[in-house]
Each structure stands twice: as C-alpha cells, then as structure tokens.
Amino acid sequence: MAETNNKNARKAQxxxxxxxxxxxxxxxxxxxxxxxxxxxxxxxxxxxxxxYKLGFWFAQQxxxxxxxxxxxYFAAAMSRLEREYRQYSEGSE
Amino acid sequence: xxxxxxxxxxxxxxFALYIGIAIATRASSTRDFYVADGGVHPIANGMATAAxxxxxxxxxSMAGLIALSYxxxxxxxxxxxxxxxxxxxxxxxxxxxxxxxxFTVPDFIGERYYSDTARVVAVICLILCSVTYVIGQMKGVxxxxxxxxxxxYETGLGIGMFIVFFYxxxxxxxxxxxxxxxxxxxxxxxxxxxxxxxxxxLTGNPLPQLGLGSTLAGTDMYLLDKLDLILLDLGFQEYTxxxxxxxxxxxxFTASLMIGTAGLPHVIIRFFTVPSVAAARRSAGWALVFIxxxxxxxxxxxAMARLNIVNTMQASDGQALLIEDKPAxxxxxxxxxxxxxxxxxxxxxxxxxxxxxxxxxxKLDNDILVLANPEIAQLPNWVIALVAAGGLAAALSTAxxxxxxxxxxxxxxxxxxxxxxxxxxxxxxxxxxxxxxVAVLGAGYLGLNPPGFAAGTVALAFGxxxxxxxxxxxxxxxxxRVSREGAVAGMLAGISVTLLYVFQHKxxxxxPGTSFLGDMSPNWFFGIEPNAFGVVGAxxxxxxxxxxxxxxAPPPREVQExxxxxxxxxxxx
Numbered sequence: 001m002a003e004t005n006n007k008n009a010r011k012a013q014x015x016x017x018x019x020x021x022x023x024x025x026x027x028x029x030x031x032x033x034x035x036x037x038x039x040x041x042x043x044x045x046x047x048x049x050x051x052y053k054l055g056f057w058f059a060q061q062x063x064x065x066x067x068x069x070x071x072x073y074f075a076a077a078m079s080r081l082e083r084e085y086r087q088y089s090e091g092s093e
Numbered sequence: 094x095x096x097x098x099x100x101x102x103x104x105x106x107x108f109a110l111y112i113g114i115a116i117a118t119r120a121s122s123t124r125d126f127y128v129a130d131g132g133v134h135p136i137a138n139g140m141a142t143a144a145x146x147x148x149x150x151x152x153x154s155m156a157g158l159i160a161l162s163y164x165x166x167x168x169x170x171x172x173x174x175x176x177x178x179x180x181x182x183x184x185x186x187x188x189x190x191x192x193x194x195x196f197t198v199p200d201f202i203g204e205r206y207y208s209d210t211a212r213v214v215a216v217i218c219l220i221l222c223s224v225t226y227v228i229g230q231m232k233g234v235x236x237x238x239x240x241x242x243x244x245x246y247e248t249g250l251g252i253g254m255f256i257v258f259f260y261x262x263x264x265x266x267x268x269x270x271x272x273x274x275x276x277x278x279x280x281x282x283x284x285x286x287x288x289x290x291x292x293x294x295l296t297g298n299p300l301p302q303l304g305l306g307s308t309l310a311g312t313d314m315y316l317l318d319k320l321d322l323i324l325l326d327l328g329f330q331e332y333t334x335x336x337x338x339x340x341x342x343x344x345x346f347t348a349s350l351m352i353g354t355a356g357l358p359h360v361i362i363r364f365f366t367v368p369s370v371a372a373a374r375r376s377a378g379w380a381l382v383f384i385x386x387x388x389x390x391x392x393x394x395x396a397m398a399r400l401n402i403v404n405t406m407q408a409s410d411g412q413a414l415l416i417e418d419k420p421a422x423x424x425x426x427x428x429x430x431x432x433x434x435x436x437x438x439x440x441x442x443x444x445x446x447x448x449x450x451x452x453x454x455x456k457l458d459n460d461i462l463v464l465a466n467p468e469i470a471q472l473p474n475w476v477i478a479l480v481a482a483g484g485l486a487a488a489l490s491t492a493x494x495x496x497x498x499x500x501x502x503x504x505x506x507x508x509x510x511x512x513x514x515x516x517x518x519x520x521x522x523x524x525x526x527x528x529x530x531v532a533v534l535g536a537g538y539l540g541l542n543p544p545g546f547a548a549g550t551v552a553l554a555f556g557x558x559x560x561x562x563x564x565x566x567x568x569x570x571x572x573x574r575v576s577r578e579g580a581v582a583g584m585l586a587g588i589s590v591t592l593l594y595v596f597q598h599k600x601x602x603x604x605p606g607t608s609f610l611g612d613m614s615p616n617w618f619f620g621i622e623p624n625a626f627g628v629v630g631a632x633x634x635x636x637x638x639x640x641x642x643x644x645x646a647p648p649p650r651e652v653q654e655x656x657x658x659x660x661x662x663x664x665x666x
Contacts, residue, residue, distance in 0.1 A: 051315030059169035
C-alpha cells in the first residue's frame with residue numbers, strides 16, 4: 001500500500017516537473033517573440049547589435065535562434081526526467 | 094548554353110531524382126502509406142518536415158512580402174509566426190500524438206472525444222484547410238513552369254501534377270518522405286546561393302545573417318541605416334521600425350500564424366513517422382533548424398534586394414533612372430507583367446516614390462524579389478536555373494504532404510474508422526491510393542480553374558487550422574473535462590467565426606462586393622486584419638468548448654485512461 005502511494009507520488013512529481021519545464025520554456029518563448037520582438041521593440045531598438053537595432057534583431061533573427069534552443073533543451077530535459085523516473089521505478093520493483 | 098536549355102536540364106535532373114526515389118520507396122502496407130512504417134530517422138524527418146512545411150509562399154513570396162508589402166519590420170510577423178509555432182508543436186502537440194501512435198489527426202480527435210461526429214467535423218476542418226492550401230501550391234507550380242520554362246500555365250501544371258501523382262500515389266508517406274528530403278536539399282541550395290553572393294557584393298560578408306547587420310562594403314555606413322535613410326528620402330516609412338497596422342494587430346497576426354502552424358495536419362502527421370516519442374521531440378528541433386536556414390536568410394534577402402532596387406532606380410547623378418538606361422532584368426520582368434513602368438510626367442525618367450500620384454514604378458510584385466534576385470545581382474545563368482528548380486521543389490513537396498493528409502483523412506478516417514470498419518488492409522491501401530489520385534486530380538482542377546478565393550488561400554488555411562484543429566488537439570491532450578459536445582461545438586464555433594470575419598472583409602468566397610454587412614470600416618475588430626483573425630477564432634473555440642463541457646456529461650473512463658497513457662513517462666529509446 002505504502003509502495004503504491006510512493007509510486008503515485010513519484011508519478012505526480014514527474015508530471016509536475018514536466019508542467020514546470022513547459023511553463024518555463026513557454027514564458028521564454030513568449031518573452032523573446034511577443035515581448036522583445038513586438039511589445040518592447042521600441043526601447044530595445046535604442047540598443048545596437050552591430051548594424052542591427054536590437055528589437056528588430058529579435059523580431060527577424062534572434063527569436064528564431066532561441067526557439068531552436070528551446071526545443072532542443074526541452075528534448076534533452078524530458079529525456080533526463082524520463083530516465084530519472086525509470087531508474088526510480090526499476091529500483092523500487 | 095542558353096538559360097532555357099540550362100533550366101530544362103536542372104529541373105529535368107531534379108524530377109528524374111524524385112521519380113527514382115519514388116520507385117525505390119514503394120509503399121507495401123497501410124502503415125507504409127500513412128506513416129512510412131514509423132521508421133524515419135529524426136534528422137531525416139526534420140528535413141522532410143522542413144520541405145513539407147516551406148511552400149511556394151515561403152520560397153517565392155515571403156522575402157518580397159517582408160521587403161515590399163510589409164515594409165521591413167512589419168514582416169517580422171511571418172518570421173516569428175511561422176517558426177514560433179514549432180515550439181508549441183514540439184512541447185504541446187507532437188510528442189503526445191506520436192505516443193498515441195495512430196495514423197491521422199482525426200483518428201485522435203475521434204477517439205479522445207469518443208464520437209464519430211467529432212471525427213467527421215475534424216475531417217471537414219482538415220479538408221477545408223488543406224484544400225485551400227494546396228490550390229496555392231498548384232498555382233505556384235504552374236507559374237514557375239510558365240515563367241522559367243516558357244511553357245503555358247496549363248502544361249506546367251500538368252507536368253507538376255504528373256510528378257506528384259507518380260510518387261505520392263506509388264509511395265504514400267514513404268515515397269513522400271524521401272522525395273521531400275531531396276526537395277529540401279534542392280530548395281535550400283537554390284535559396285541560399287544567391288543570398289550569399291548578394292551579401293558578399295553588398296557587405297563583403299558571405300553569411301547573409303551577419304551581412305544584414307554589417308556595414309556596406311567600402312564604407313562605414315551600416316546597411317540597414319542606409320536603407321532607412323534612402324527610403325525616408327523617397328517618402329517611404331522607415332524600414333526597421335514601421336509597424337504592420339498596430340501593435341495589437343502584430344501580436345494577433347504572429348499568434349495566429351503560430352497556432353495555425355501547430356494545428357496544420359500535414360505537418361503534424363510528419364511526426365507520426367519517427368520511431369519514438371523522444372525522437373518526435375528532437376525531430377521538431379531539427380525541422381526548425383532546417384527551416385531557420387531559410388527563415389533567417391529571408392530577411393537579409395528582403396533588405397538587400399530592396400536596397401539594390403532602390404539603388405537601381407537612382408542613377409549615379411542623383412536623379413531618377415533614365416528609361417533608356419534600364420538594366421536587362423528590368424525588361425525581362427516587365428514582359429511577365431510583374432513589373433510595370435509608366436512615365437507619368439513624360440521626362441524620360443522613372444521616379445520611384447511612396448506617393449502614388451508621382452510614382453512611376455507602378456507595379457513591383459512581391460514575387461520579383463526572390464525570382465529576379467539572381468539577375469539583379471548579375472549572377473550566372475545556372476543560379477537562375479537553380480532558383481526555378483528550388484521554387485518547384487518547394488511547391489511540389491508541400492503539395493504532396495497536403496495531398497497525403499487529405500487522402501488519409503478520406504480513406505482512413507471516413508472509410509475505415511467511420512463508414513466501412515470491416516474493410517481489409519489491402520482494400521484500405523487501394524482506397525488510399527484512389528483517394529490520393531482523386532485528390533491530385535481535384536487539386537489540378539482547382540489549379541486550372543482557381544475559385545475567387547485563391548488569392549487569400551494560404552492565410553485562410555492558417556486561420557482555419559488555428560481556429561478549429563489546434564484548440565481541439567490542445568484541449569484533447571491537456572483538458573480532461575472537455576467533452577465531445579464541447580469539442581464539436583468549439584470547433585464549429587471557432588471555424589465559423591473565422592470564416593465569417595474573413596468573408597465579411599473579402600467577400601463571400603472572396604467574391605468582391607458580396608460582404609454581407611455592407612461597407613464596414615476595414616479591420617473593425619480592434620484593428621485586427623482578417624489574416625490575423627485565427628487567434629480570435631481560437632479564443633472563441635476554447636470559450637465555447639469550456640462552457641458547453643461544463644453543462645454536459647464528463648468524458649467516460651476510457652478517455653481518462655487514454656489521457657493517463659498519453660501523459661505517462663515515455664520510454665527513451
């Protein structure tokens with residue numbers, strides 16, 4: 001009985017970790033595109049990145065690079081969470 | 094060798110390659126036909142997804158849209174919208190649908206919402222958005238042929254149909270996947286080579302992404318600053334800061350393209366072809382890498398080609414270009430009707446200004462920017478031939494993906510799952526080939542006789558996917574309480590609101606003068622333009638679905654178990 005409870009608690013923990021990870025990454029996704037690229041574009045344009053105004057750079061280049069990084073980070077982090085979970089459930093059997 | 098002969102050679106070689114691949118990758122089971130037996134490597138799938146996704150619109154039109162119609166910064170909505178959707182797809186949709194492990198998007202919606210009605214509504218939404226999308230591709234094929242190979246539009250369309258027909262009907266998803274990989278290589282080479290040359294010429298930097306932020310060769314003036322200055326001088330608005338409509342409109346436009354991307358069935362089914370859930374996540378990353386190579390190059394082409402055009406229009410003596418000094422590419426493209434010059438004041442010069450009363454460059458089509466780019470930059474003929482092959486690869490690869498989504502919805506979701514559940518595997522495979530053949534012929538017919546709405550098609554497809562399928566999938570995966578009644582009502586409400594708004598502005602089925610509420614001021618809904626309306630349709634969909642689910646019975650236990658299964662920690666490979 002205690003074992004089942006532990007297992008359920010571990011699974012709930014896994015689901016919470018996944019949810020936390022998604023939330024964190026979606027916030028970054030929102031901030032770099034809608035935030036830096038559109039809402040904050042004017043103040044950011046005061047800053048220069050070479051010939052680019054920074055807000056313009058985020059809107060036409062930077063956000064895309066960050067999107068790629070987000071997806072690969074997510075894939076790696078999910079694999080890690082799943083591995084940890086599997087080690088736990090194999091260990092408890 | 095003349096340009097036409099060279100173009101025939103290059104295009105012919107690529108077509109021979111596609112047909113060779115089709116013969117080598119013939120589908121022998123329905124699993125082959127629908128999902129390439131689930132055995133595609135994530136990087137290969139990423140490349141195929143990139144070709145599937147990047148259509149004639151991305152390849153031919155996007156840079157021109159950014160540079161001309163959306164005047165630079167405003168065009169960022171396409172860049173962020175069409176790439177940001179992959180984050181949603183990779184985090185929220187693709188891994189779960191891969192885990193579900195069936196063949197189609199309506200499959201999932203039918204089972205999750207325990208209802209044939211939901212499945213059929215999903216099939217209708219899928220066909221609506223895929224058919225509107227495929228018409229644009231067929232048109233792209235016909236136009237590319239007629240412009241580069243000097244055939245008529247009809248002959249070009251016929252050849253394009255034959256090629257797609259051959260490898261899609263024979264190979265299904267398996268054939269399509271491997272031809273799309275070849276098509277990606279062709280299209281990305283064709284897109285980046287002119288960009289590298291043009292960036293070298295203007296800034297001395299071979300990477301267009303860096304060139305765009307560099308100084309002009311031999312000066313200490315930044316390229317973008319120069320472009321801003323020169324455009325302001327001609328009476329245009331600043332390139333790097335001008336909004337499209339309002340900030341709110343840009344937010345809505347970007348959001349609509351993002352969720353439309355994450356809801357387009359022909360893209361989602363590509364993730365059913367990889368071996369595992371973890372592979373689906375990584376594959377979405379690779380897809381975006383391959384897409385980003387084009388999408389970060391496009392803004393550089395946009396700004397550099399705009400600068401080249403403006404410079405061409407200013408003769409060295411600081412005056413407008415003399416008509417007799419027009420460069421050769423100018424005359425070539427005048428013949429196609431994409432470029433038009435009228436000497437309004439009769440001074441023998443072509444004034445290019447923002448003021449329509451004095452502007453004498455009376456037509457400058459968006460598509461010119463990419464298509465004439467190699468000529469403007471005075472690149473050799475083989476580069477021009479390559480651009481023709483690239484445009485065709487972009488249109489054919491997307492058309493094939495869309496046709497597969499349509500045919501599997503008909504043979505699998507309508508026949509096998511709904512109306513003829515006893516059909517055998519062999520008959521289903523035959524039915525899917527017949528459905529594919531009918532879909533190709535139908536798309537060809539619509540390409541020959543484009544209905545009035547062909548002009549707005551790609552944008553409409555995104556609006557429809559954003560307002561119907563994306564919310565149904567997202568709630569299907571994450572909202573346990575949403576019931577079949579809620580989902581069906583939500584999809585119907587979302588798609589209706591979007592269609593009504595688009596038709597109100599552009600006429601019913603885009604026939605001018607049929608908008609039913611009379612002449613309302615354009616973009617009346619908080620200044621959001623019709624193309625950006627998908628996100629509002631999606632919000633309506635979510636709201637209706639939640640309200641209806643609250644007053645109807647919750648989903649049965651099997652659905653709860655299905656959801657438990659989807660969210661269960663997956664096995665790594």
